[in-house]
Amino acid sequence: MESIKQKLGPPAYAARPDFRNLGVILRLLLAVNLLAVLTVLVRVDDPGMLLPELVLMAGRVELPLFLSVLLLYSLALRLHALTAEWSFAGVCGVALVSVVLTWPLVQESEGGSLFRSLGWALGATLLCLLYFDYRSRLFSPALTEARLLALTARIRPHFLFNTLNGVLGVIRTDPLRAERGLEELADLFRVFMRDNRELVPLGDEIALCKRYLELEKLRLGERLRVRWEVSLGADDELARALVPALLLQPLVENAVYHGVEPRLDAGEVVVRVAQQGRDLLLEVDNEAVAQASHHAGNNMALDNIRERLMLFYDLEGRLESDCSKGRYCVRIRLPIRSSSA
Amino acid sequence: MTALPLRVLIVDDEAPARNRLRDVLGDIAETHPARIVGMASNGVEALRLLETSEVDVVLADIRMPAMDGVELARHLARRENPPAVIFTTAFDEYAVQAFDVAAVDYLLKPVRAGRLAKALEKLKRILPADDVLVTLAPGERQHFSVTERGRILLLPVTDVRYLKAEQKYVTACTQDRDYLLDETLMQIEQEFPERFLRIHRSCLVARTAIAGVERVGEGDGEGRWDVLLRDSDEHLPVSRRQWPVLRQALGV
Numbered sequence: 402m403e404s405i406k407q408k409l410g411p412p413a414y415a416a417r418p419d420f421r422n423l424g425v426i427l428r429l430l431l432a433v434n435l436l437a438v439l440t441v442l443v444r445v446d447d448p449g450m451l452l453p454e455l456v457l458m459a460g461r462v463e464l465p466l467f468l469s470v471l472l473l474y475s476l477a478l479r480l481h482a483l484t485a486e487w488s489f490a491g492v493c494g495v496a497l498v499s500v501v502l503t504w505p506l507v508q509e510s511e512g513g514s515l516f517r518s519l520g521w522a523l524g525a526t527l528l529c530l531l532y533f534d535y536r537s538r539l540f541s542p543a544l545t546e547a548r549l550l551a552l553t554a555r556i557r558p559h560f561l562f563n564t565l566n567g568v569l570g571v572i573r574t575d576p577l578r579a580e581r582g583l584e585e586l587a588d589l590f591r592v593f594m595r596d597n598r599e600l601v602p603l604g605d606e607i608a609l610c611k612r613y614l615e616l617e618k619l620r621l622g623e624r625l626r627v628r629w630e631v632s633l634g635a636d637d638e639l640a641r642a643l644v645p646a647l648l649l650q651p652l653v654e655n656a657v658y659h660g661v662e663p664r665l666d667a668g669e670v671v672v673r674v675a676q677q678g679r680d681l682l683l684e685v686d687n688e689a690v691a692q693a694s695h696h697a698g699n700n701m702a703l704d705n706i707r708e709r710l711m712l713f714y715d716l717e718g719r720l721e722s723d724c725s726k727g728r729y730c731v732r733i734r735l736p737i738r739s740s741s742a
Numbered sequence: 743m744t745a746l747p748l749r750v751l752i753v754d755d756e757a758p759a760r761n762r763l764r765d766v767l768g769d770i771a772e773t774h775p776a777r778i779v780g781m782a783s784n785g786v787e788a789l790r791l792l793e794t795s796e797v798d799v800v801l802a803d804i805r806m807p808a809m810d811g812v813e814l815a816r817h818l819a820r821r822e823n824p825p826a827v828i829f830t831t832a833f834d835e836y837a838v839q840a841f842d843v844a845a846v847d848y849l850l851k852p853v854r855a856g857r858l859a860k861a862l863e864k865l866k867r868i869l870p871a872d873d874v875l876v877t878l879a880p881g882e883r884q885h886f887s888v889t890e891r892g893r894i895l896l897l898p899v900t901d902v903r904y905l906k907a908e909q910k911y912v913t914a915c916t917q918d919r920d921y922l923l924d925e926t927l928m929q930i931e932q933e934f935p936e937r938f939l940r941i942h943r944s945c946l947v948a949r950t951a952i953a954g955v956e957r958v959g960e961g962d963g964e965g966r967w968d969v970l971l972r973d974s975d976e977h978l979p980v981s982r983r984q985w986p987v988l989r990q991a992l993g994v
Contacts, residue, residue: 562832566851570758620756665807
């Protein structure tokens with residue numbers, strides 16, 4: 402099994418750009434155009450010639466660029482199946498092929514050399530790949546950190562000790578409930594401690610949250626109310642969609658800590674899961690408690706989730722939180738990836 | 743060791759936690775006889791129980807809704823012959839440090855029998871001063887205590903619309919009536935910087951109670967501003983010194 406391996410390899414999923422992601426496509430277009438502008442700025446001395454040269458450059462760059470993006474989009478899955486080196490070579494190949502294929506159209510405007518264009522395209526491709534590699538490295542600490550956070554700050558020691566105390570409190574009167582509580586605690590910590598850098602099926606994450614809430618019910622009893630509004634689609638299709646591990650649980654824990662525990666009467670946590678077009682929508686909603694002391698742990702968990710969404714989904718994953726009409730709501734939207742793809 | 747059993751009040755918002763303390767007290771009953779006077783699920787309930795029964799020790803959880811353990815201790819400290827307070831907490835690095843500094847007794851949950859026995863042996867009967875207790879809780883109180891004819895009333899802070907200093911006392915005014923507090927305006931202003939605004943040397947107003955401001959005495963050159971209160975005809979004068987502060991706070 403993979404999880405037995407102690408040494409952590411590079412995160413397989415995040416290392417390579419997903420050429421079907423809107424954010425990646427936008428970054429690619431911007432980066433190449435920026436390089437084109439820089440090239441012109443370096444080459445042209447006469448300010449008066451700047452504009453015509455820019456137009457000329459655009460004429461040469463845009464067509465192969467669009468073709469590359471299109472090819473990368475259609476070949477994304479194949480590239481993904483290759484090893485890192487081969488997919489790297491594949492991307493360079495796509496760029497070169499695009500230049501060659503568009504050459505007859507571009508070349509008529511000016512008698513440039515094909516080899517110089519190929520050289521430029523190769524350089525631009527390498528720079529872009531370096532940029533994406535740098536970006537993934539920049540964000541990958543968030544993944545390792547997620548695991549640490551789970552064990553320290555986010556899975557608050559408060560939670561562990563209170564739960565143990567709760568189990569001890571029922572052990573004499575209701576040994577069976579105590580037993581179940583310890584089993585749930587063991588299951589939870591197994592998930593908290595495993596390598597959480599891979600995507601997991603949404604169904605598993607929901608099961609984890611249910612287990613966690615069961616444990617909190619032991620302590621809070623009737624004060625904790627939970628409403629699940631989950632529509633998993635026909636044949637539980639949505640349950641197989643892949644999401645980052647520990648995406649929902651920290652939000653539910655926050656809702657209990659801030660929205661239920663400080664309340665005198667019962668507090669309700671609402672969890673919504675729904676599909677909207679090709680997006681997955683997750684919502685955790687609790688009654689806001691008017692208290693000045695807003696725990697710093699809350700923002701830490703949100704920031705971490707936001708970073709991981711950025712890493713996995715770039716611009717297509719979003720986390721928003723708002724407080725209105727006496728309710729505090731955190732909303733996550735991310736593109737659906739199914740386990741079969 | 744005293745022959746009489748100690749009278750104990752258990753305060754915790756979680757039922758299993760209360761039961762656990764009760765069980766452990768039962769386990770050490772032979773060496774440390776104790777009688778559980780009552781169990782309360784927050785500070786307000788505890789104070790209500792304490793009105794009718796005599797208690798030697800209060801075992802109070804720190805984090806509770808309505809009134810936490812530290813606020814409970816602050817209200818108890820105002821009484822004559824307050825009971826000893828032992829705090830219980832699951833985990834709070836900040837609080838634990840503060841408790842060591844304040845020299846108050848605390849137990850970490852899950853509470854062990856041996857540790858509880860030790861705490862009961864050397865009860866600290868004297869509660870620390872209010873300013874020390876303040877350092878234990880990062881939050882503000884949710885109630886003022888009002889002593890009236892030998893009884894102690896709890897006045898929810900949210901009910902107070904404004905506070906006025908008159909000679910030795912501070913009067914807290916609510917929609918219904920006024921209460922005398924044994925505190926200074928300065929202390930209150932420091933504890934509730936978000937809730938109350940100072941509009942005069944002798945007056946604090948709850949932000950939420952302010953309906954608007956009105957200019958009075960126009961024409962004499964020496965005009966001043968008054969604060970208008972929500973649902974009331976009362977006017978409170980704003981001092982010239984506090985006017986710029988108030989104006990900024992209200993954004994007018």
